[in-house]
Amino acid sequence: MVVKKEEGVISLKGVSKLYGMGDIEIRALDCVNLTIKENEYVSIMGPSGSGKTTLLDVITTMMKPTMGKVYIEGVETTKMTNSELASFRGKKIGFIFQTFNLMPKLTALENVIEPMWINGVPRAEREPRAIKLLESVGLNDRMKNRPNQLSGGQKQRVAIARALAMNPSIIVADEPTGNLDSKSGVKVMEILRDLHKKEKRTIIVVTHDESIGKQAERRILIRDGQIVSSKGDGKKICQIE
Amino acid sequence: MQFDIDILENSIKNLKRAGMRTVLTLIGVIIGIAAIVSLLSVGQGLNVAVEKQFESLGSNTIFVIPGAQARGLSVIKLTDNDLTQIEGVRGVNSVVPIYGAAAILEYNGKKINIQVSAADAQKSTIFDDTGYFDVAEGRTFVKNDSDAVLIGNKIAYDYFDRQITPKKIVTINQTPFTVVGIMKPQATSFGGGPNTGTSVFMSLEAFNKIAKNVSPSIIFVKTDSGNDVSYAVEQIKEYMDKKYGKKSVMVSGTEELLKQVNSILGVITLVIAGIGGISLIVGGIGIMNAMITAVLERTKEIGLMKALGASNQRILILFVLEAGFIGMIGGIIGILLGYGLSMLIAYLGVSSGFALTAVITPEITIGAMLFALIIGIASGLLPAIRAANLDPVVALRYE
Numbered sequence: 001m002v003v004k005k006e007e008g009v010i011s012l013k014g015v016s017k018l019y020g021m022g023d024i025e026i027r028a029l030d031c032v033n034l035t036i037k038e039n040e041y042v043s044i045m046g047p048s049g050s051g052k053t054t055l056l057d058v059i060t061t062m063m064k065p066t067m068g069k070v071y072i073e074g075v076e077t078t079k080m081t082n083s084e085l086a087s088f089r090g091k092k093i094g095f096i097f098q099t100f101n102l103m104p105k106l107t108a109l110e111n112v113i114e115p116m117w118i119n120g121v122p123r124a125e126r127e128p129r130a131i132k133l134l135e136s137v138g139l140n141d142r143m144k145n146r147p148n149q150l151s152g153g154q155k156q157r158v159a160i161a162r163a164l165a166m167n168p169s170i171i172v173a174d175e176p177t178g179n180l181d182s183k184s185g186v187k188v189m190e191i192l193r194d195l196h197k198k199e200k201r202t203i204i205v206v207t208h209d210e211s212i213g214k215q216a217e218r219r220i221l222i223r224d225g226q227i228v229s230s231k232g233d234g235k236k237i238c239q240i241e
Numbered sequence: 242m243q244f245d246i247d248i249l250e251n252s253i254k255n256l257k258r259a260g261m262r263t264v265l266t267l268i269g270v271i272i273g274i275a276a277i278v279s280l281l282s283v284g285q286g287l288n289v290a291v292e293k294q295f296e297s298l299g300s301n302t303i304f305v306i307p308g309a310q311a312r313g314l315s316v317i318k319l320t321d322n323d324l325t326q327i328e329g330v331r332g333v334n335s336v337v338p339i340y341g342a343a344a345i346l347e348y349n350g351k352k353i354n355i356q357v358s359a360a361d362a363q364k365s366t367i368f369d370d371t372g373y374f375d376v377a378e379g380r381t382f383v384k385n386d387s388d389a390v391l392i393g394n395k396i397a398y399d400y401f402d403r404q405i406t407p408k409k410i411v412t413i414n415q416t417p418f419t420v421v422g423i424m425k426p427q428a429t430s431f432g433g434g435p436n437t438g439t440s441v442f443m444s445l446e447a448f449n450k451i452a453k454n455v456s457p458s459i460i461f462v463k464t465d466s467g468n469d470v471s472y473a474v475e476q477i478k479e480y481m482d483k484k485y486g487k488k489s490v491m492v493s494g495t496e497e498l499l500k501q502v503n504s505i506l507g508v509i510t511l512v513i514a515g516i517g518g519i520s521l522i523v524g525g526i527g528i529m530n531a532m533i534t535a536v537l538e539r540t541k542e543i544g545l546m547k548a549l550g551a552s553n554q555r556i557l558i559l560f561v562l563e564a565g566f567i568g569m570i571g572g573i574i575g576i577l578l579g580y581g582l583s584m585l586i587a588y589l590g591v592s593s594g595f596a597l598t599a600v601i602t603p604e605i606t607i608g609a610m611l612f613a614l615i616i617g618i619a620s621g622l623l624p625a626i627r628a629a630n631l632d633p634v635v636a637l638r639y640e
Contacts, residue, residue: 120247
């Protein structure tokens with residue numbers, strides 16, 4: 001499966017995502033080349049409709065591009081089967097969503113354990129690991145609570161703990177503070193910073209908020225499906241149509 | 242490993258979390274299975290009851306029953322010569338013709354219609370073991386008892402204002418007879434034995450007083466052993482076919498007759514159970530409905546699971562298992578309920594005078610269990626496939 005070892009932990013080469021047919025063709029992503037290095041903290045910014053959500057979906061392997069290749073940790077994911085992708089994604093990428101996306105009928109602890117049973121973590125390890133993670137985000141006393149008993153900030157912290165359940169090297173956050181008050185937002189960004197600095201993980205934040213975006217080491221700007229400015233990327237290389 | 246204990250555990254957890262919906266869906270399956278199991282159980286019980294009754298007659302019994310003439314409507318009249326012929330067949334031990342007639346019995350000013358059956362008193366001893374003609378009060382009739390009658394239980398106790406007791410006199414077709422005995426009540430059988438409640442039995446001598454020129458309605462032939470039956474049946478059949486035309490007189494051993502009765506009962510049971518099966522199909526549709534709704538409701542959750550690392554296959558197995566469990570649990574409860582119901586039906590039947598029993602067989606149990614499981618899995622398959630094929634990006638953003 002490993003085609004060639006590419007530089008960087010995430011690498012997109014000539015990635016395009018097209019919708020529609022014939023005359024009516026929408027290019028959500030247009031010939032994107034992107035390399036994110038290990039332990040980088042990047043933000044992906046752009047206006048509404050710019051394609052930043054699509055870019056996120058492609059980076060996280062939730063969506064396959066129409067053209068181009070995606071490499072994660074040197075492995076070409078665009079060639080994987082659905083099963084292989086799911087397993088790969090589960091172990092390598094941790095998700096944080098704007099709307100938290102916690103399972104409403106599970107407790108905080110059970111939510112954090114969810115990715116562990118999906119990805120085959122041995123039973124005995126699950127609860128201790130989940131407890132440790134919830135403690136690390138300051139939710140020691142909220143483990144048995146359901147999402148509807150938690151504040152927005154607390155929910156997002158549970159989501160962060162869940163994102164760390166499989167100890168992924170890459171954390172992807174989609175508008176992580178979008179549904180939070182400023183105080184909780186600050187707390188969440190602090191945790192992300194720690195994940196980057198102390199735990200040496202690769203952090204990718206997608207946002208339209210300038211104040212959030214500038215907290216990253218590098219900003220990637222996207223407009224109309226194309227990367228407009230970003231340090232560290234080469235010239236445009238695209239397949240001839 | 243896509244199928245592991247985690248996925249089993251989580252499918253059960255999901256069913257629990259769905260609470261009321263799971264319960265209601267279960268009820269559909271339970272009713273369907275209970276209906277099938279109880280009907281099959283009672284049906285099997287009928288088979289067993291009939292077999293028992295035939296067994297009591299012994300495997301060395303042949304029934305000779307004259308039917309209608311090939312042309313015309315009158316019943317074939319077998320003659321004394323025919324009886325002699327039968328007696329002459331190798332292996333035949335005794336020949337007991339039973340004569341019957343409809344008659345009117347009068348007692349205490351009231352008249353009722355009855356069935357009179359008569360047989361040779363001495364020869365009637367072949368029925369001793371069957372228990373059909375056991376006497377509850379008094380005694381049975383003996384040879385030359387031209388005055389005595391045995392009356393059925395219902396005639397003695399139910400039909401007249403005053404009970405008829407032994408030594409009382411009744412009039413049959415205007416001829417007086419003394420009641421010497423009252424028969425024990427018999428459960429109404431379904432093809433296995435006589436219904437003696439409304440009958441009157443007497444000796445041949447007594448019978449000649451009220452009916453003349455009657456030919457036997459049925460002839461019981463006893464052979465020396467079970468092995469002699471098939472030869473004797475062949476011989477008697479050949480004789481009857483030649484004399485009266487093919488299929489005019491029925492000649493069958495116990496085994497053959499039992500087979501015929503059982504197959505009829507079997508068909509009836511299956512048809513009725515099949516109707517019960519329709520309710521199970523409705524139950525299956527209930528499962529499908531519940532699962533489709535579950536998939537719709539859990540769209541976001543499914544998208545999330547895929548984001549967290551669940552493959553399409555794993556999602557498929559999860560939902561199929563959920564449906565399968567509903568089938569299985571509904572099956573188990575349905576089987577228990579079904580057997581309980583069949584026992585209730587049997588109890589009610591017996592207390593009303595019917596020979597009903599409930600039978601528990603591994604075939605019914607395992608068959609019902611498998612059926613429930615298959616219905617569960619089959620019903621859940623379509624919704625599960627839908628869930629597995631959901632686009633994770635679309636699913637996650639579903640509102």
